[in-house]
Amino acid sequence: MQNNSRTPLYLQIQEYYKNQISSKKLSEHEKIPPEREIMEKFNVSRITVANALAELAKEGWIYRIPGKGSFVQEGILSLTNESTTSDLEGNTLLNVSPQIPIGRKMIGLIMPSVEDFFAIRLISGINKVLNQTDYYLVIMLSHNSKETEREAIRELLRMQVVGLFIFPIDAETYNDDILELKVRHFPFVLIDRYLPGVETNYVNSDNVYGAKLAVSHLWELGHRDIAICSDSALPTITVGDRIKGYMDVLKEKGAMINPSLILTDFRVDYGNLDDDHPLYRFIATRYASAYVTLNAKLGLHISRVAKRIGLDVPEDISILTFDDPSSGYDEFGVYTHISQSEQEMGQEAAKVLVELLDDRKNKTFLDYKKINLTPKLIVKETTGVFNELKK
Template identity: 50%
Template structure:
């Protein structure tokens, strides 16, 4: 398929095969009914029927009309699973050997942060004997849940999940935790759910940005994002912004916290009625902290549209490098060390696969990386700013 995912009927087939090869379903056992499989995978009856028909032809199942489908006796019984979960791989089975995979689920790969993150994961896995299967959620919790189910159906040994920007998490992640399935969350932790997690210190990142701009003489510093404020990574960054201003003895101006709007980053035309456009036009801030690269580029386009210049008229600090090479970057940015995050996430997951998690164990490892600010050409002392505001 063009999006890199396998057909859903094959996902169902892989799931059933895995239940049989792990010994969860034994010879003669009746498998779930078509209706139950339809509900489990949220698919139509014809999809389930096609999956079961294929498995019957391959010799995995036999069907009794009016009663259901049953596990057929196999010529070779594979070794018992060592993964500690019904979704685990059979390390002694030839078919399972070909499925030594780690699943990675990401919102997208349209920015250099995501590219470097996935590259770090791929490099860390390259010498381990595991293959990486990458799926995208398109920043949708629904698609994220489908990706999880598909990877489990493929027999993935473990998952690394970069959650979608959303006010709620999908229940498939909670199910993974309840099933004690090995997985690691990266970048955005899930509020109220303890999991193995690795990400950057968002509070410290915003403090670095505010302090950098403050030392350049900026006092009217705005922070802006079009991601829901309830997202934990955004909450941290806004918290760090306020903390840094308080430490400097400054009052918090709610008008400079621009987090309640939407920006269509695919739109090429500048929306002159958009709140962010009016803020920049009216000169309400001398500097902006953009909480993602898309927002930084959008701000830059607004500034240029108004006939202004960065950093002469307005300074911008962004999260994450917008350049394929961090050595050549116009924007002052917060380096979250995404390559390192990816490497450590793999190490953390492999440790889970090797040692497992003891029954009743509730201690989860939460690794926080310290960010760094990399100054560049998009920030300058406020004294250089043109004091004539655009009318």
């Protein structure tokens, strides 16, 4: 389908399905095509499709049934027919005032990227809480750069945000500007990270326990050569906690810790399946029968490498990811994964920050809030029983 370059792709998808519903080409309770089909139709990424469907659901055009898909909402036609011509005439850019809603105050969110569904679900959780308050969200990306993260903090302060959510970058040391925020008693909440030795408010997932769930599941399936993989060569607190959980389970099982199965000293070019890359070469040796990846994107990459080599998942190798690579809105979620409940993480972070801001208004200051959410193992199709004959 031809794309109108002037209109964002997710808006094009929204308008297309609104027209399909309004013209009765799609009737009440009729299923919307699956994400994969929409991706092909509009030549867009799955994240773009997920954004479009999320907005359609939020506006009441469709509803979702997990594992089954999206469907046209009952009664939506009668609601759309109530829109009058005068309503449409007023809904133009010429009539839109670029002002901030009166009384609402700005909160900033700084995060490395929004390239995966983890980020989308996290932001959704934050907005779910903030939409019920007098605050609204502004997002800036650090692109995993310490300098960009620093500039984002300073720019948001110049914009007079009243509070910050910070998803710190992967780095050996934290940003000095975060420490300065603490010294100045500026309200902020760290998300998905905490800073060792520094008292702050944070909402995190229990990464040690998450890794224990992952390794225990694979062990029960008969796997003994279990690799744990990160695409960051930096010794971050998240990676460190997950490797600790990995090693703790192996010690409990009486197994030796094999350093060659801890794969962290490399970076991945996700746009390239390089057969000279150390991870590619390692998978080809079939030294490990199962892989725990510390993010969903790396799990997808290993799956592509396995396919190119001629390995079947899960018959030849099992793959278990941290976070779900799929949107969670369609029937194509096949990866066994550790769910960190990222939407809940966003909601809890927003609740903590709103409470901090209320405390400042009332001139009362509570102790630091440190919330560790309990991750869950979601078993799908990418992990299977170890087969000695396939080794």
